[in-house]
Amino acid sequence: MGRVRVPEQHEGKRKEILDAAHRCFLRYGLQGASISMICKEAGMSPGHLYHYFPSKDAIIEQMADEYLSTLHTYFGRQETGDVATVLLSEIWSMSSWDDTAHCRILFELLAEAGRNDRVRDILADNTAGVRKLLAQTLRAGQAKGEVDRGLDPEHTAAMLIAIVDAAPMLPLMVPGIGFDESRKLMTAMVRRFLEPKAAEQS
Amino acid sequence: MGRVRVPEQHEGKRKEILDAAHRCFLRYGLQGASISMICKEAGMSPGHLYHYFPSKDAIIEQMADEYLSTLHTYFGRQETGDVATVLLSEIWSMSSWDDTAHCRILFELLAEAGRNDRVRDILADNTAGVRKLLAQTLRAGQAKGEVDRGLDPEHTAAMLIAIVDAAPMLPLMVPGIGFDESRKLMTAMVRRFLEPKAAEQS
Amino acid sequence: MGRVRVPEQHEGKRKEILDAAHRCFLRYGLQGASISMICKEAGMSPGHLYHYFPSKDAIIEQMADEYLSTLHTYFGRQETGDVATVLLSEIWSMSSWDDTAHCRILFELLAEAGRNDRVRDILADNTAGVRKLLAQTLRAGQAKGEVDRGLDPEHTAAMLIAIVDAAPMLPLMVPGIGFDESRKLMTAMVRRFLEPKAAEQS
Amino acid sequence: MGRVRVPEQHEGKRKEILDAAHRCFLRYGLQGASISMICKEAGMSPGHLYHYFPSKDAIIEQMADEYLSTLHTYFGRQETGDVATVLLSEIWSMSSWDDTAHCRILFELLAEAGRNDRVRDILADNTAGVRKLLAQTLRAGQAKGEVDRGLDPEHTAAMLIAIVDAAPMLPLMVPGIGFDESRKLMTAMVRRFLEPKAAEQS
DNA sequence: TATGAATGAGGGTTCATTCAT
DNA sequence: GATGAATGAACCCTCATTCAT
Structure with missing residues (x-):
């Protein structure tokens, strides 16, 4: 009954985003790296990224x-x-x-x-x-x-x-x-x- | 005739801008501080500021x-x-x-x-x-x-x-x-x- | 064999959604209330909601x-x-x-x-x-x-x-x-x- | 010494924006009308509009x-x-x-x-x-x-x-x-x- | 010198909607 | 029936910068 939420998959995506963010922050700085950069790096749309993190600050933290x-x-x-x-x-x-x-x-x-x-x-x-x-x-x-x-x-x-x-x-x-x-x-x-x-x- | 360029005055203005920039960078970071903030802090219009510095990067440097x-x-x-x-x-x-x-x-x-x-x-x-x-x-x-x-x-x-x-x-x-x-x-x-x-x- | 469509159940769900929508529209306005708000209010996923209504406009109407x-x-x-x-x-x-x-x-x-x-x-x-x-x-x-x-x-x-x-x-x-x-x-x-x-x- | 701020001109622009906003609000509603619509209607860039009003709410008010x-x-x-x-x-x-x-x-x-x-x-x-x-x-x-x-x-x-x-x-x-x-x-x-x-x- | 008008790309974020499961 | 992943356009707003005066 419906697609089951797979916590590991969810965490996996979060990790991917964090890794992509880390790479971007490294290259452009915390403020210099934009969400759209991180999205591109993570191969993800902005709407989807916000499915996993509520804000850029949350990602940084x-x-x-x-x-x-x-x-x-x-x-x-x-x-x-x-x-x-x-x-x-x-x-x-x-x-x-x-x-x-x-x-x-x-x-x-x-x-x-x-x-x-x-x-x-x-x-x-x-x-x-x-x-x-x-x-x-x-x-x-x-x-x-x-x-x-x-x-x-x-x-x-x-x-x-x-x-x-x-x-x-x-x-x-x-x-x-x-x-x-x-x-x-x-x-x-x-x-x-x-x-x-x-x-x-x- | 005509206004003479007074180098000391020129340098004085540059110093004012740098000081204002320093205060702003301190509060908001190099990327977080904007030109308009610095202008306000220095009591100066953006056009005028760009008369003394060619870019934000130049100010930072x-x-x-x-x-x-x-x-x-x-x-x-x-x-x-x-x-x-x-x-x-x-x-x-x-x-x-x-x-x-x-x-x-x-x-x-x-x-x-x-x-x-x-x-x-x-x-x-x-x-x-x-x-x-x-x-x-x-x-x-x-x-x-x-x-x-x-x-x-x-x-x-x-x-x-x-x-x-x-x-x-x-x-x-x-x-x-x-x-x-x-x-x-x-x-x-x-x-x-x-x-x-x-x-x-x- | 297979699940039989139960019209009353179907209508019941629609009513739930409309009630949730009504509450949201009340709080945030017709344009201010979002589908995701309504979903949360109705305890329902967006995909499911779209199973009952083809669009937000249909809900409003x-x-x-x-x-x-x-x-x-x-x-x-x-x-x-x-x-x-x-x-x-x-x-x-x-x-x-x-x-x-x-x-x-x-x-x-x-x-x-x-x-x-x-x-x-x-x-x-x-x-x-x-x-x-x-x-x-x-x-x-x-x-x-x-x-x-x-x-x-x-x-x-x-x-x-x-x-x-x-x-x-x-x-x-x-x-x-x-x-x-x-x-x-x-x-x-x-x-x-x-x-x-x-x-x-x- | 410098372009003088002409209050009437400033007020004139504000009025233009308000008129454009009024037309847009009429057509699309307060929430339905977007800043970019208003800008287009007023023949103005968004950055410039925000030179005259601090926010969309301020315009509405x-x-x-x-x-x-x-x-x-x-x-x-x-x-x-x-x-x-x-x-x-x-x-x-x-x-x-x-x-x-x-x-x-x-x-x-x-x-x-x-x-x-x-x-x-x-x-x-x-x-x-x-x-x-x-x-x-x-x-x-x-x-x-x-x-x-x-x-x-x-x-x-x-x-x-x-x-x-x-x-x-x-x-x-x-x-x-x-x-x-x-x-x-x-x-x-x-x-x-x-x-x-x-x-x-x- | 000095001003403030003006730009338009890009910022973070939310949206209605679709799709695979 | 039911889920949540996924999209990308659009949201309001800010940015560094240029220009006419």
């Missing part, structure tokens, strides 16, 4: 949510070794990070977050989870004497995220620098930042 | 140039003391940096730089000058033994700029954190990053 | 027909007493008339009738029946000497309908006036209008 | 205001003779009233007033002025014994306006009836309504 959660999920995986190594290996294992283009959208979101409360909340929510995990790891490191005990774990975790998110700036600002260079520098920086001072080690 | 050069000029002033202190005091003396809103435009520019070659060049050019100055300072610090000799001055300088530019992310991502906190953390981080390792000091 | 016939049917019931009393009691017994909102749709239809020939015909057809009944009553009243013999029954009947249909205007135009007030005034007006002049009565 | 004030202004002119004659001569002197098409828009406005508060206020405001004048005339008539003293002047005035505004219904509902017929009927009706009862005349 969900895209932001998924993008950030994917981006930051890498932090969560537990590995062994000294704390700094664990942290950094996790950080650099973010697959999309080796593609300058793919992470460029972060700046769009940061810019948007300055104006759009919903996007700011999404950013904050997504960061919060990662921050907790990082803070835990840092506390464990402090217990083992691998991380300076003078650092506030919560704030330090926030700082680390900001630093990592700042990484894609370098290739933009300095044409000559590559990803490996900036990664090595970042690694060194974080390692030195975390390690206990000589005085404490005794 | 010049605004970016002035904004970035102002932002980074603070690096250039020479002071005394150990290198880290000098660097950091310069960094934090950036007046606009204590206002979250004022530096939000940086993200707009970074986002734009990912798409717009002209803006990327402007970003690169502006950063280049500062990088050279910072690298000089770093080299001097290495000579005096205040800065780790294992660090490449050029790359480290780039890193420092990225780090500082990343600062405004924190309040966006972590609602609780203030400017003072993030500044203290950044300061500690940079100081530890730069200082020579215990082994080297001997 | 049938709704108009039913609405007007319901509205004017009240005129038809015969009662006893002097003609004016009969007429007026019938007029005011129109149940939906005591709700400003419910009769608002009449204006929509009158406006539409000015443009849409089909709707105009529906309006004319529905009025015609009532007019005949009223004219009969008026003629009977004239025979009994209760109604002025100088009045043309046909035209007077039309006039009366217009007057009654104009009633809902008052609350719209004069915020302070209520339904009871306007009803009393109308009653007095019609009574005076119909009654024979003193000279004639002798 | 001003059109309503001007239309109603023109329509009702005829009531205000003082003439001599018995009150009923004065009133009716004023009423029927409404020039646009002899053109069925021209007054059809009233129904659009009444329908709109049921949903749109702004339009309702405009309707109420415009009616209020006329009501006061009519009430005055009625009171004068009562003093001279030409109008029944039992009638409340305020409410009766409202009633009269409603009746007159209802006039254009007749040709819509009864195809055979012309303007002269309906006018004669209305005149007779109002005259009988107002005149003192025989008992009072003594």
